[in-house]
Amino acid sequence: MKSIDLEHGVVPISRAASSLATLIKRSRTNQQPMIITQKGYPTGVLLGIELFSKLQELAERQRSTDNTSVPSNSDLP
Numbered sequence: 001m002k003s004i005d006l007e008h009g010v011v012p013i014s015r016a017a018s019s020l021a022t023l024i025k026r027s028r029t030n031q032q033p034m035i036i037t038q039k040g041y042p043t044g045v046l047l048g049i050e051l052f053s054k055l056q057e058l059a060e061r062q063r064s065t066d067n068t069s070v071p072s073n074s075d076l077p
Contacts, residue, residue, distance in 0.1 A: 010035045016046065
C-alpha cells in the first residue's frame with residue numbers, strides 16, 4: 001500500500017466539507033487516502049471505494065486466517 005502524501009493528503013475538515021466531491025475524485029485518481037483533520041488533529045480518512053474494497057478483502061482474509069489458526073475449545077485437551 002502506498003504511503004500517505006502528507007503534503008497533499010491531509011485536509012482540514014472545513015475544507016473537506018466544502019470540497020468533498022473534489023477530494024473524493026482526487027483520492028480515487030491517486031488511489032491514496034486523504035486524512036481529514038479537526039482542530040489540527042487527524043480524525044478521519046477519506047478513500048475511494050476501490051481502496052476501501054481492497055482493505056475490506058484484506059481484513060476478511062486476515063479474519064479467516066486468524067479463525068483457522070486459533071484452536072477452538074473442542075480442539076483443547
